[in-house]
Amino acid sequence: MIPTIDFSAPRHRAKFGYLLLAPAVLLMAVIIVYPILLSVSISMQDVRIARIGDSGEPWTLENYQWLFGSGETWHALWVTFKLVAVVGGLSVIIGFATAMLVNQKFRGRAAARLFVALPWAVPEVVATVIWAWMLDSSFGLVNWVLLTSGLVSEPIAFGSNPTAAFAAVCFVMIWKGYPLMSIMLLAGLQSIPEEQYQAAKVDGAGVWQRFWYITLPNMLPVVGVTMVMTTLWVFRDFAIIHVLTQGGPLGATTTLSILTFEQSFEFFRMGQGAAVGVLTMVLCAIISRALVGRMAKSVH
């Protein structure tokens, strides 16, 4: 006879929970944990094209010697951090400003909220292809507007001028990234109790003082979380840069994720590509741990 277990009994309830969790845990192990371990393993092998199931090369630290010894990595790191700082900083500011705007009561607020969120809803590649066309140096819309309005005397070469290319990537990433910030910050703004503002008004606080002493401190945890999300997004975003500049010109927009792609699938040095990927993963883990921990602690 098969012993029956009553899963509703208090002492068996936990077992039922584990049972329900099992498929999800297995799935995560297969699609997340295994690939991570695999890429760590590849990063320690001298392989050009990795094949799953191969007996594999002996483990070596050659790829990591290349990683820390080559100028490419340090350059890509520098580009990535610049991008994180510019995109993260500006999209927090723009996201905060738009969130405050659509948090006001005015006619057409629903439409305004939709417009704020719109760039987020457009698929990344589609949006970037359109931007690439608009930013084209010879027949793009942006240059046409700049030229006809007399802001520039000759077209800006977004494709070949490193500074312009970096600016273009930043611009498109901010355009694509600020709506999520805005939506999350709006949710944060709405959770601040109205009474706190009323109390501050009675206490004689003006508009800026209410922003500084009530809105900002209340929003810190949300800002922290959105910063982490944007940082991670910029770190790993591939499509926008790949479509817009392919990491060029002269590596001006080669971030860690572009470098990973180049090494693995353009130069077919998958061991080195995997090493860059592992470095990116470690950095992301450190950054998110630091930001989340700090923001969460600083307020509540």
Added chain:
Amino acid sequence: MATVQFDQITKSYGAVEAIRDFNLDIEDGEFCVFVGPSGCGKSTALKMLAGLEATSGGTISIGGRDVTELGPGKRDIAMVFQNYALYPHMSVRKNIGFGLKMQGLPANDINAKVEEAARVLELTPYLDRKPRALSGGQRQRVALGRAIVREPAAFLMDEPLSNLDAKLRVQTRSEIVKLQRRLGVTTIYVTHDQTEALTMADKIVVMKGGEIQQVGSAEQLFHAPVNVFVAGFIGSPGMNFFHGKVESGPQGPVTRFGGHDIPLPAKCAGMSGRDMIFGIRPEHIRVGEDGPGVALSLVENLGTEKILHFHTPGENVLELDRAQVGADEERDAQTMLIRVIDDRRYSEAETLALAFPVEKLHVFDPDTHEAAAG
């Protein structure tokens, strides 16, 4: 310290009139309570005084100064909110000192005043804690501290006790009154609890449906309610009502109650033949004398006192909307209550003889629901 005047204040939301003809003078140093059921406009009136809501008409003055067009920060008032509205990210010290900081006081002065307020409210050990590390009662005192430290012309309090448990509420109630007496600051206090109103106020403003029903001391409201609503709202339990026809008896006007003649006040002599509403408070009905006999339907023993329920005799039942009578929820129109404090044991279904002392009977007009003048 200042007087507060409402002059012809109205407030409407679109076509809905939330407050009509609100006229009120509050003396310097007075403790004034706005009381009424939810939705009566008492909080709106307070928010208009604070400058958090715009008025639709009329003027508000504080200390003789017209403040109708001024923002909350310029009205020289302090407010205590129902949920305290403490700033969660600031320590108690900073919470209390925030208003002073906004006034631009030097840090030393702020600190001295905050320490003094904390001493008065026994908050000194908690000055460097965040609000979330405090109990409900302590948070409430921080909110009070934030108000008193500014030494404003008036305190506004919006149901400040409703988030406290019953025991703490009674204790804090008397603390607020003592504090107000000591500081002598004009206070406007909003509550839906008539007990709070009666125990705390110098002046009570009873409101219903956006209109002031009666303004007066606890004494006046209790003994001379101007209408059925105030009579039913004030007192716990509220007044009993029944209706009957005024008739002339050998010794003056009477009405019939349960087959007996009940003597009426002399002023009813001129109302002979009219149907009137009569009211008597549960504590004023006398038991065990000659008079109409009633069977008890329920006996509630509260230890020192007992609440005896009996059915209103059929012909005397007054069909009134509860909202019009302002009666508490646990009673219906067919039941009258007697409140007794004695050692006698009462049992259900027991028949008692009642007497309604003539000087305690209230007479109301059945059409206007207002107290009938003689």
